[in-house]
Amino acid sequence: MHAFRTHTCAGLTRDNVGDTVRLSGWVHRIRDHGGILFVDLRDHYGMTQVLCDPDSPVFAQMEKVRSEWCIRIDGTVKARDEGLVNDKIPTGEIEVFVRDMEVLGAADELPLMVFGDQEYPEETRLKYRFLDLRRQQMQENMILRSNVVRSIRNRMWDKGFNEFQTPIITASSPEGARDFVVPSRLHPGRVYALPQAPQQFKQLLMVSGFDKYFQIAPCFRDEDPRADRSPTDFYQLDMEMSFVSQQDVFDTIQPVIGGLFEEFGGGKTVDTDWPLISYADAALMFGTDKPDLRNPIRMQRVSEHFRGSGFAIFANLLGKDGTEIRAIPAPKGGSRKFCDRMNKFAQEQGLPGMGYIFWREEEVPDEARYDSGHPLFQIWFSQLEELIDRAPETLSEEQRDFLARPLPKSIDEVPFNTPRYYAGAGPLAKNIGPERTEALRKELGLEVGDAAFFLGGKPSEFEAVAGRARTVIGDELGLTDQDRFAFAWIVDFPMYEKDDDGKIDFSHNPFSMPQGGMAALEGDPLEALGYQYDLACNGYELISGAIRNHRPEIMFKAFELAGYGKDEVEKRFGGMVKAFQYGAPPHGGCAAGIDRIVMLLAEEANIREVILFPMNQRAEDLMMGAPSEPVSGQLMELGLRVAPKD
Structure with missing residues (x-):
């Protein structure tokens, strides 16, 4: 028989029942069931359950074994009872009754457990990497x-x-x-x-x-x-x-x-399909030269919508050379709570904040319902045409005839039960007015329940934050395809x-x-x-x-x-x-x-x-003690000396 094993801890099946075998590995887990010891023995290849009771000549020795001891056992392969079969491991149909054992390497008290999913500090894991592995x-x-x-x-x-x-x-x-x-x-x-x-x-x-x-x-x-x-x-x-x-x-x-x-x-x-994206376009659309295309959000320039607008912060910015305004669309992000949270995120990243607009349904006000020249009436009617364009096959004959006629004078003339429109909300929308807000919505392809965030200045000053914001928005709104x-x-x-x-x-x-x-x-x-x-x-x-x-x-x-x-x-x-x-x-x-x-x-x-053996955050190898101080002989050979610290 081989000095250490006839099989690996993943190599025994029901075909081996009755065989005398030798296994070597680490004690993964020990369970004492009323005087019968069950030990999960683990090696690189898998796990085998071995058991030992007082009838075994090495029962006393097995009682002393602890987690992560390295042992060798000899024993007889037995079939597990039908109700005790473990389908999760290849050896789940058998167990080995121990008749002899040898401690190959005892283990001191463990600084971290190998069994289970406990979290340990990185310093502990790297110092004892041989256990962590x-x-x-x-x-x-x-x-x-x-x-x-x-x-x-x-x-x-x-x-x-x-x-x-x-x-x-x-x-x-x-x-x-x-x-x-x-x-x-x-x-x-x-x-x-x-x-x-x-x-x-x-x-x-x-x-x-x-x-x-x-x-x-x-x-x-x-x-x-x-x-x-x-x-x-x-x-x-x-x-x-x-x-x-x-x-x-x-x-x-x-x-x-x-x-x-x-x-x-x-x-x-x-x-x-691996698209080719220029560095300049990557910076514009994603705020980074390593974009995550699983996230469908594409940022874009929207400077013209704010030039000369009532939002003085952006309007004044655009008067300076090299500045622009960029938008980050946020489908499904149309709540004040989410918008405020993203504004806080920008502040935590070192920017003054992010402007935002979110869109919700509102009733067309009375002053606009009967005045086809009113901006809100025209916005409402434009949005109605937009909705119709998406599903023209659903129109009735009366509705088709209506669309062929000139713009109506009031909402009451319209054979569509939809006196509501997509209204922009938030301080920014209030400052730039409904026409600019609607133009932004159309350009960004947004709907009710969506939002958009806005950053301005020289791109080098906000581009990286915009990229990180795009990532957070995609993750939090469930837009990024994780699979x-x-x-x-x-x-x-x-x-x-x-x-x-x-x-x-x-x-x-x-x-x-x-x-x-x-x-x-x-x-x-x-x-x-x-x-x-x-x-x-x-x-x-x-x-x-x-x-x-x-x-x-x-x-x-x-x-x-x-x-x-x-x-x-x-x-x-x-x-x-x-x-x-x-x-x-x-x-x-x-x-x-x-x-x-x-x-x-x-x-x-x-x-x-x-x-396998990484450094920690300070570029130190805690296990091997690197970097180490050179000994004087090494320095002399190299003609070097260490300058004193200030």
Whole structure:
């Protein structure tokens, strides 16, 4: 018999009844039923119920066993009574009567329980991650991750890509985040860097003639932590192709990512239509460059409805350069309570608030019912025509004849029992008047019971809050489809932006080809667009990529606009610049965040739930004690000393 097991804890069935077996695993749960001990024994594969009574020669030993002890048992497989069968587990038809046992590893008092769904502080979970990972949900998440990576490799190999490994120790590169630097012992005063991405190396592979490359690449960035981002390292599907256009990259990677979500998405709908949305349109309609298309709300500019209006705040704003008013439609949000709550949300986000209008049914007032020239009469009649247009087949002959005649003089002449209209409510509607309010309703496609929220000023000052408000509105009103994966390519990113000091800097990947080549860099840099693209899914960025700048003269010009002289470019990127002078092919690619993909597939809200050994919010490894203080010998070898703290 094997030293530890003849079967796994998921491997026994009714066919094994009467067999003598050996199992090893962890004590998941113990139940004492009147002197009979029932133990759920767990290993990586599943669970088996074992029992021990005073007739067993090891009963006294079994009484000492506690949760999470690692034990080995020998015993006889027995069939469970019909009424005690557990259909939820593969071994639910049998149990094992224990005849011998050995403690393989006793456990101290547990800092967190593996059995059950108790919540524990993140610090406890990360400090004792080896226990946390024993929990069923964590086991499932990590197996999902392994299966996703395996599927990615198979899909890329099937498409003719070759997997290569690029260096982990390299030179610093401006990828948009801080480097982790590694001091050199052999070259005192000089440092290596851990790669933020294999960017330069994969481009060099294209120059080397390999045509299609990928790897499951570790990347290192010294970033502030977020729920969807690790503060130190992460893994990505990194790929590059030669002689391709932007659309070629899309056509190559879409079946890979779409196939992953179909394979591991748990039956959720996976959109097959992945629209291309410009960065500018994404900012306008969604307030973000990673929109959640499951939410049907689309924001839009409505400045003209407020220019010269009675709402002085917006009217005065529009007199300043670069300002506009945007609307966030809120179908089904037409209550003052909800509108006030969203106004408070905007204030909590640092804005003065959000204007709002909500629509409700009201009686046409007497002064308008008998005056076809009255604005409310005309609004009412226009809304009546709108309702009729939606269901013309329901009209009677009398009603059809009526619609062919000129505008009536009073409501009493109308053969429709509907003397009510959609009236805008709220302070904003009162200030701008019924005509403007009705024009807004029509433009936004809203009805009774709906609302709209309004933000004004320079877009850079309110756009992000508007995007978050759109998300909250969609979630709270039940508009966002939770059973769907919706993808969109965000394209036409600006090459440059101004930093906080007003300096021109790269807004995205610095190695991207500008649209229009050199000519695009001769004018205003802030108007230059790059062949850069992101893939958004359900509000997260999954992929970032670009068609690369493989022309040295264009590359020098692009970096010059961002403040990098030719000498500095050659110093920092000498290998790539030199390579481009020896017949570089046009090439492009992208990188997909594996951690974030698995987070979405596992339906987790925090990326740490799908990483084996993550850092905490302060970028600390509580289990291993990193970062640690260097010992004096290490510092001496590297020619370093630690500056005293202020």
